[in-house]
Amino acid sequence: MKQHLVQQQTIQRKLNQSLIQSIQMLQFTSVELYEYINEIAEENPLIEEVVYDAGEHQQTYQASDTYSIDAMNSSEKTLYERLKEQLLTIDIPEELLPTVEFGIDSLNENGYLEISLEEWASACNTTYPITEKALHIIQQLEPRGIGARHLGECIYLQLREMDGYRPFIEDLLLHHLDWIADYDWTAIQESYGITQEELDDLIKLIQSCDPKPGKLLDTTEVEYIVPEAKIWKDQDKWKITFYHWSAPKLVIDSSYNQLVDKEAERFLKSKRDQLRWLEGALKYRTATIELVIREIVERQVDFFEFGLLHLKSMTLSDIADKLELHTSTISRAVNNKYVETPHGIYPLKFFFQSGVSQDDDGKKTTIVLKHMIHRLIEEEDKARPLSDERIRSRLQEKYSVNIARRTVMKYRQELNIPASYKRRKE
Incomplete structure (x- = not known):
């Protein structure tokens, strides 16, 4: 037994x-x-x-395409390919994509943008505001800090996602980085009214950032995408x-x-x-x-x-x-x-997306709703930009989508699109 x-x-x-x-x-x-x-x-x-x-x-x-194990073993992804891969899961208007990809190709090996927005716009035969939007998309990619134009912006792009971030940090990094370089802690404390303990926490946060985020994707380890x-x-x-x-x-x-x-x-x-x-x-x-x-x-x-x-x-x-x-x-x-x-x-x-309930046809995915909102704002009259309530109404009229105004505001903010009064242009 x-x-x-x-x-x-x-x-x-x-x-x-x-x-x-x-x-x-x-x-x-x-x-x-x-x-x-x-x-x-x-x-x-x-x-x-x-x-x-x-x-x-x-x-x-x-x-039309032929793949082989031997071919896979002789290929290696670059920083630029890895960044462009991430674009697959981001809602980007089709007409903006070439400008975004040009911006990625203009980054140096450390992940910094090496051309001005004016040069970028000229090279892509587009406008300054379009390159601003393209840069914003690039700066949302991983690792954080990618697409920065200088060290202060690179650190800021990383810190703004961290616990412990405070609004004054943006001004410090974008306008007074020399205070940090010169160890002028007194100027920082007096200008922003922070305690020694808060200053110590800030220094630790800054030290945790990577000044060369592009290097994080520059690895000798080979990764493949094989369908x-x-x-x-x-x-x-x-x-x-x-x-x-x-x-x-x-x-x-x-x-x-x-x-x-x-x-x-x-x-x-x-x-x-x-x-x-x-x-x-x-x-x-x-x-x-x-x-x-x-x-x-x-x-x-x-x-x-x-x-x-x-x-x-x-x-x-x-x-x-x-x-x-x-x-x-x-x-x-x-x-x-x-x-x-x-x-x-x-x-x-990518095909597994959460959604917002609708009256007629189940749910609309978050990425689709954001795409709709982005498209409506792209097409708006810049002299009379759409309010969140008007966007809500347009979604219902054009796409038969019913969501609350606060949901529109939430998705607009997640897309980093400012409120209507800030978008108004004479």
Whole structure:
């Protein structure tokens, strides 16, 4: 009886360990999976070869782009590419995007803007106010401090996001940075009426900032964006093509089946068990990711058809409930995974957006509402800019969206757009 119980506990431990490993494999990116399987193959003599097919899961069309593991291993992201990646998840008017990208390309390796806004406007054949907006977008990117024009602004962009920030810090950093450089603590205390303790806290805050934020993205570690699938339209139907590199094939060496040595047989049994687990875990990973992507496409088909304004509110729980999986499983399945769409390459997490309830058609996502507000303000009469209440009315008239005035104000402030009286131009 006792021996039977021990056997059951041993089996349960093995099952739990296998389950944990399968879950870990689910959250691997394609490149991490490639490295992980190759490590196992080096130690398991039963695996003769791991075949990575750069083709497609369903041969329904000829892809325009070709990817390969070898090509991935010879590429490395630059500071500029990493910053531009972040633009995918930000609501930017299409006409402003080239100006923003030009600004990113004009940063030096430390993340500072090396040209004036006037030069920027001239180079992009646009206006000074447009480059101001573009700079503001760049300064929202990570790491904070990117897009600064001088050291004081760089530190300010970082400090304003921290606990302990106070309004006088902006004036100090933008107009009196020399006081800090000269250790003129008396001038700071007298000008802003702060105590010695507050001054000490301020100095600690400043010391915690990075004067060269661009270096934080200048790493020798290679990161890749490798799409799991391509979402495309064939006449009037949307289709998904899954790439094979996420589901490598294992070529088995059968010559070891002839061995009769007991010691070797015990070793081979453990390797056969590992092989069976690996094959099962790969199938589980592939099936789960494919199910999740199919469900995303089904729910977000309007986005693929018409673009950002049609992105629907969707949560991890929505997908988990439909697929009868745990929310954490969905989270792992979408973590660091990407899909190729007609609108560009997007992280799967992008499609999970919170929303504001509407009377007629469920919810509108926050990013869509902000895009609508931004567009209305872009189109307003600058001599008679729209108040928050007028924006609320226009949203209802133009987009059939019903939200409160305070919600408009909240999103406008999050977009760093000033109130109407500050936007007025004669």
